[in-house]
Amino acid sequence: MLTPHQALTDLVREDPTRPAITFYDDTPGPTQGERIEISRRVLDNWVAKAANALQEGLDVQRGSIVLLDLPCPHWRTCYWALAVWAVGATLTLDPHEGADVLVTTDPDSPTAEDADEVVAVTLAALAREYAGDLRSGVMDEAKEVSSFGDGFTPWDEPEAEDDALVHDGNRTPYAELFGEAEWAPGSRVLVTGTSAYDLLGHLLRALATGSSLVLVRGPEPASEDPRILSEGVTVRT
Structure with a gap:
């Protein structure tokens, strides 16, 4: 069974320097205007640090439930x-009372009060700590996750029938995470919109086809937007 972690590992071995995600933030606010390009190797490092933070810092393991509440499309969500x-x-993308861990930009939300553990995420690329007060026990991603290792080894591997994704009450097991490859290998895919479920589907298709994502947070770029040409977009979602 191919897992997302193994798919990313395979892509890093194939070509670690190739872009995996390019992100533009067009939304009004402190991060407006950010452009971030992340290679396969760098994405793998971020994944390893976050996975180690979950596993070693918060005791997340096979069968644990993690609620993701982050903006979309965004590179940190990926x-x-x-x-x-x-x-x-x-x-899970569904509000879940008593989730083992909540990963969120709003650690003071009612949902956070119901989670066993909370990770406070700061969106700004160069942030070094959360901009605000955090209650005791909340993990400050910007401050703490960087201290975890760049390599990751899971304590246990998921079984094919284990739930990988929950959305609108529907459960997708690990064996069915990867659907049919809809893109040509190596596609450069423009992703807009605000659906986390759609973003994760695009992310999985990118892993399966060796494609890369161009994420634009904000209004959908016009067809004549010069970034579409400069980024070499071949597929618009």
Whole structure:
């Protein structure tokens, strides 16, 4: 069974320097105007650090439930999802009372009060700590995750029938995470919109086909947007 973690590992071995994700933030706010390009190797490092933080720092393992509550499309959403699957846990996009871990930009939300553990995520690429007060026990991603290792070895591997993804009450087992490859190998794929479920589907297709994603957070770029040409986009979702 091919897992997302193994798929990413295979792509790193094939060509570690090739872009995996290019991100543009067009939304009003402190991160507007950011452009971030992440190679396969760098994405793998982010995934490893986040997975180690989950496994070693928060005792997340096969069967644990991690609720992801992050903006979409966003590069941080991608590596946290891959980290959850690397550990072999269940990633849920549905509000879940008593989730083992909540990964969120809003650690003071009512949902956070119901989670056993909370990871506070700061979106800014160069952030070194969360901009605000955090209650005791909340993990500050910007401050703490970088201290975890760049390599990751799971304590346990997921079984084919284990739940990998929960969305709108529907459960997808690990054996069915990868659907049919809809893109030509090596495609450069423009992703917009706000659906986490759609973003994760595109991320998995990229892993399966060796493609890379161009994420634009904000209004969908016009067809004449010069970035579409400069980034070599071949597929628009």
